[in-house]
Amino acid sequence: MSLIRMNDVSVSFENTQVLREAFFRLEARDRVGLIGRNGSGKSTLLKLVLEQVAPDAGTIALEQGLKLGYFSQFSELDGEASIVDVLDGLFAGIHLIEDELAAIDAAVAKDPTAGPALDALIERQAALFEEMERQDGWDYGRRIDKALTTLGFDEAHRVCPIDELSGGWRNRAALAKILLESPDVLLLDEPTNFLDVAGVEWLETWFRDFRGAAIIVSHDRTFLDAVVTRIIELENFHLHEYPGNFDEYVVQKQFRLKTLEAQFVHESELLAFEAEGISDRREAAKGASRGLNKQLSTIKKSRSPRPVDQIITEIYGGLHVKDVLCRVESLSKSFGAKTLFTDLTFEIRRGNRIAVLGANGSGKSTLLSVLAGEERPDEGFVDWPKGVGVVSYNRMLAELDEADTLTHAVNALPDSLALTATRKSVGRFLSMFQFSEADLKQRIGNLSGGQRARVAMAQCLLSGASVLLLDEPTNHLDLPSIQVMERALAHFPGAVVVVSHDRFFTDKIANRYLVFGADSAVPGEIALSVA
Numbered sequence: 001m002s003l004i005r006m007n008d009v010s011v012s013f014e015n016t017q018v019l020r021e022a023f024f025r026l027e028a029r030d031r032v033g034l035i036g037r038n039g040s041g042k043s044t045l046l047k048l049v050l051e052q053v054a055p056d057a058g059t060i061a062l063e064q065g066l067k068l069g070y071f072s073q074f075s076e077l078d079g080e081a082s083i084v085d086v087l088d089g090l091f092a093g094i095h096l097i098e099d100e101l102a103a104i105d106a107a108v109a110k111d112p113t114a115g116p117a118l119d120a121l122i123e124r125q126a127a128l129f130e131e132m133e134r135q136d137g138w139d140y141g142r143r144i145d146k147a148l149t150t151l152g153f154d155e156a157h158r159v160c161p162i163d164e165l166s167g168g169w170r171n172r173a174a175l176a177k178i179l180l181e182s183p184d185v186l187l188l189d190e191p192t193n194f195l196d197v198a199g200v201e202w203l204e205t206w207f208r209d210f211r212g213a214a215i216i217v218s219h220d221r222t223f224l225d226a227v228v229t230r231i232i233e234l235e236n237f238h239l240h241e242y243p244g245n246f247d248e249y250v251v252q253k254q255f256r257l258k259t260l261e262a263q264f265v266h267e268s269e270l271l272a273f274e275a276e277g278i279s280d281r282r283e284a285a286k287g288a289s290r291g292l293n294k295q296l297s298t299i300k301k302s303r304s305p306r307p308v309d310q311i312i313t314e315i316y317g318g319l320h321v322k323d324v325l326c327r328v329e330s331l332s333k334s335f336g337a338k339t340l341f342t343d344l345t346f347e348i349r350r351g352n353r354i355a356v357l358g359a360n361g362s363g364k365s366t367l368l369s370v371l372a373g374e375e376r377p378d379e380g381f382v383d384w385p386k387g388v389g390v391v392s393y394n395r396m397l398a399e400l401d402e403a404d405t406l407t408h409a410v411n412a413l414p415d416s417l418a419l420t421a422t423r424k425s426v427g428r429f430l431s432m433f434q435f436s437e438a439d440l441k442q443r444i445g446n447l448s449g450g451q452r453a454r455v456a457m458a459q460c461l462l463s464g465a466s467v468l469l470l471d472e473p474t475n476h477l478d479l480p481s482i483q484v485m486e487r488a489l490a491h492f493p494g495a496v497v498v499v500s501h502d503r504f505f506t507d508k509i510a511n512r513y514l515v516f517g518a519d520s521a522v523p524g525e526i527a528l529s530v531a
Helices: 042-049 083-089 092-110 116-134 137-150 155-159 167-181 197-209 221-227 246-281 283-303 308-316 364-371 393-398 406-411 423-432 449-461 479-491 503-509
Strands: 004-013 016-026 031-036 057-062 068-072 185-189 213-217 230-235 238-243 324-335 338-349 353-357 379-383 390-392 467-471 495-499 512-515 525-527
Touching: 004 042, 016 042, 016 238, 031 042, 031 221, 031 246, 042 057, 042 068, 042 185, 042 213, 068 167, 083 137, 083 155, 083 167, 092 116, 092 137, 116 137, 137 167, 137 197, 167 197, 197 221, 213 221, 221 246, 221 503, 230 246, 238 246, 308 423, 308 479, 324 364, 338 364, 338 379, 338 495, 353 364, 353 503, 364 467, 364 495, 390 393, 393 449, 393 467, 406 449, 423 449, 449 467, 449 479, 479 503, 495 503
Parallel strands: 031 213, 031 230, 068 185, 185 213, 353 495, 353 512, 390 467, 467 495, 512 525
Antiparallel strands: 004 016, 004 057, 230 238, 324 338, 324 379
């Protein structure tokens, strides 16, 4: 029997359709990757399973006694207890067995010749040993330590109250708790957003031994490739299923789109033929015929937009960039006794796509803050030649004015390319980022987190700056927006410095690497000197 069964489910919010006639089954050991545009209904589907949202029509059934584990990047642990205390509390049953075993040891040591009573104690001890083996209880301490170590928790983060952790660290703590609870079904909403590459790879390895099922909302294509057994895409209010991982989804989706395109061409030809017949039979109604032809023309244009690359190159055509954009000389930075990097020297040149890689806490984001002038180095300097503009995605996102409209936010920057490119090109660029005409008039304060991230990214790409500093830019973007960003960055004439754990993304755009903790260089890599 299926663990979760969704039959003919429809959901809408305030007359806005989210799901329509959705059918879904989750079987044992299923690993489902749930993808779709921001606002398409991915989180809503998870909330339907959690019974946090009720369907307008249809039914949702869960197998009796099913244990769910839910992680959201916006759900955080809190309280005065430390994360070690919280995780240790998950094994309360193990502790009771340990206490009883200790009591038996003490009783045997006190009177080793107790006769029948001793036999009963030894029999009970054997049963407890068997239960410890069944629950893998001997190893729980190592499991807690491995999870926290891989997720980047140092001693200070482990012992301080959860209320004193930042939002990102609380999310990691919540993820550690859910994984160690070993539920029957995991519901994960963007689980990799606050993890470094080592953390994501550990999570992939953890899934190999996980015996339950999972529904995973993620834009991390490499992670989906490694973990899922099928992809479900939410598109136009419906669920479209593709067997296999993300690579196989891409091939199958291409085939499906070609099939739909062929169907559209056939249908449009039939409509055109029908329009001619109407014209022949009703010569007096030529106006109606012209109206239908115009409608057909409009449909064809909407199905055959101009290539993405052409729109992007039109916008960047007037952006002139110097060869050498920045010189970094003998840069060093420490926090307390911890040295992040020392004697770092490199140049940022036109066309560079520099990916900054390394474990959490190694200094990647700090380096971007130093380049942006937000942090002062301990030694060395960052030299930006006169006339070179630099823009930080994180600062753009943080400084969005909630009272501003989307259109004004994109056009308000002093050197914005939106002021020099044609209005038509800018409109098409924004539409590729899934902004409708209605969205352009919305105030920033009314937008979702994913929509705000798209606004900030559009601002960066249209800012007119020569250098873009991007710290985890894929975290809040959906896959279509990431793909548009990748195409824009590929044609961007300046330089990009990006910190990202998204390996698929960095593999596509990077041509140089700054690797924290690298013992040896690879082609295009700068091995940083770290303590």
